[in-house]
Amino acid sequence: MEKPTLKQRLDSFAKFLWNGETKQLLGRGGRSWAEIGLFYLVYYACLAGFFAATIAVFYQTIDSHHPKLQGDSSLLKGNPGMGFKPMPDIDTTLVRSTRNPELKKHIKAMTKSITDVLEDYEIDTLDNTDCGGIDETRPNAKTSCRFNYTALTKNCNAGNNFGMDDNQPCVLLKLNKIYGWSPQVWDSSEIDKVPKEIRSSYTPDRIWVYCHGENPADEDNIGHGQIEYYPMQGFPLAFYPYQKQQDYRSPLVFVQFRNVTRNLGLMVECKAFAKNIEVDQTDKQGSVHFELLNDP
Known part of the structure; x- marks a missing residue:
């Protein structure tokens, strides 16, 4: 064919x-x-x-003001996790401070990681409430608390590169927001139940934060007596619960390590303490882990 x-x-x-x-x-x-x-x-x-x-x-089925899943039904299971900065690279949890001019680019990345978070806190709004004298949660509050940015950045700020080039590094801590979650703290009659790490200075006005070396060698070299917290050692209760208030800003805590042994990589853990915060490092709940290295 x-x-x-x-x-x-x-x-x-x-x-x-x-x-x-x-x-x-x-x-x-x-x-x-x-x-x-x-x-x-x-x-x-x-x-x-x-x-x-x-x-x-x-x-x-959706409420524009309230999430459908809350408490134990939410993704966070009603147990807040904790985050930290600086973290310029998601693949590493190393916080490195140095005076070496050759590592200037590294210090710049570290400081930018923190300033990106702080940008939203520099702006003050008249709609917020001054919660300085409030030592308890505000479950029926319609307005959010005014955050004391000046006290937060008193010794840890962009002017001193957050201590990175002075071998006194500052680490910024923040708890995850969970809608409707309120911290439960120990009252004065339960002092024997307060974790021993914070018992000597405990007051029932905040979610306490405590940072320490994970191992005995880390603890010996971290200069534990010279760890400073700004503006206070914890997150004030007045900021809770988060209920989608206008201009709400989660409270922040700067932890400054003033006398860490140099040239040693140290493992550090920071914990948040409240009755209803379960600390689980594996699931990154209620605590955060990072490595700390001070170069000459």
Whole structure:
């Protein structure tokens, strides 16, 4: 059988596109195209209507002011985790301070990691409440607490590169926000139940924070007596619970390590203490881990 020539193939394809004799386009007549067009119009209209109905039902289950899942049903299971800065590289948890001018780029990355978080805290708003004298939670508050940015950055600020080039590094701590979660603290009659790390200075006005070396050798070289916390050693109760208040800013704590042994990599853990905070380093709940290195 003789193969069709190129011209015959082109003629055949052109005839398929439009057949002038039968008045067919792509092998279909006008009636056939009208029927199939009507079918797909109805088909996709039904699909769009079904999709719109499911979205409408979905939005009926959502409250614009309250998350659907709270407490133990939420992703965080009602137990806040803790984060820290500087962390310019997600692949490492090493906080390194140095006076070496060759590592200036590294120090710049460290400080930028912190300043990116602080940018939102520099702006004060008149709608916030001064909670300086409030030592308890505010479950019915409609406004958020005004954060004391000046006290936070008194000794840890961009002016001194957050202690990174003075071998007195500052680490910024923050608890995750959980809607409606309120810390439960020990009162004065439960002093024997307060964790021993904070018992000597404990007051029931905050979620206490305590940083320490993870191992005995780390503890010996961390200069434990010279760890400073700004503006206080913990997160004030007045900032809780978070209920989507306007301009809400989570409280922050700067931890400054003033006398860490140099040229040694130390493992550090910072914990948050409250009755209803479970500390689990594996699941990163209620605590944070990082390495600390002071170069000459």
